[in-house]
Amino acid sequence: MTDFPRDVRYTPEHEWARLEGDLVRVGITHYAQDALGDVVYVELPELGARVTQEAPFGEIQSPKAVSDLFAPVTGEIVERNDEVVAAPELVNEDPYGEGWLVAIRADEPAELDGLLDARAYEELVESLDEEA
Numbered sequence: 001m002t003d004f005p006r007d008v009r010y011t012p013e014h015e016w017a018r019l020e021g022d023l024v025r026v027g028i029t030h031y032a033q034d035a036l037g038d039v040v041y042v043e044l045p046e047l048g049a050r051v052t053q054e055a056p057f058g059e060i061q062s063p064k065a066v067s068d069l070f071a072p073v074t075g076e077i078v079e080r081n082d083e084v085v086a087a088p089e090l091v092n093e094d095p096y097g098e099g100w101l102v103a104i105r106a107d108e109p110a111e112l113d114g115l116l117d118a119r120a121y122e123e124l125v126e127s128l129d130e131e132a
Contacts, residue, residue: 004029004122005096009072009115011054012124016096017072017112020103024073024112027100028060028091031125036062039088044069044102049077051104053111058101060091069101073111079103 008016014032018025033039041061051057051071058069080102084090091099106112116124 004118004125006118008096009112009117010121010124011070011072011115013068013070015070015072017115019109019112022105022109023078023103024075024106024109025079025100025103026072027095028069029121030095032067033092033095033099036060036067037064038062039091042084042088042091042101044080044085045077047077047080051075051077060088071104072115073104073106074108075104075106077102078105 005016008018010016010029014029016027016029039060039062041059043059045051045057049057051074053071053074055071056068057071057077060067060069081100084099084101093099
């Protein structure tokens with residue numbers, strides 16, 4: 001079973017969100033990148049774009065599927081990882097590190113409290129594996 005970092009919160013759509021000062025760094029989980037397979041394309045919003053919690057903000061593609069990326073919090077995109085746009089395989093290689101996607105200045109950082117903690121996300125993944 002994959003280790004679930006304890007310092008992040010998770011969405012049911014398999015994004016992770018890590019509070020770093022006044023920013024929320026966002027990526028997709030190891031489970032999501034594993035399910036997708038080799039990531040070949042990542043589409044991210046421009047700096048300054050507004051995102052809304054639970055709404056799509058970009059796309060990630062693999063030979064298997066095209067998936068929307070969902071914002072874990074509402075706010076403004078203040079950083080985007082252009083390295084994953086140029087080298088999408090970073091998402092597969094290091095989903096919780098170099099494969100991060102965007103950083104959001106959250107309007108309400110407390111929105112993170114409504115996301116899944118590591119244990120709840122692990123339970124979600126286990127239930128999905130049982131259904132498969």
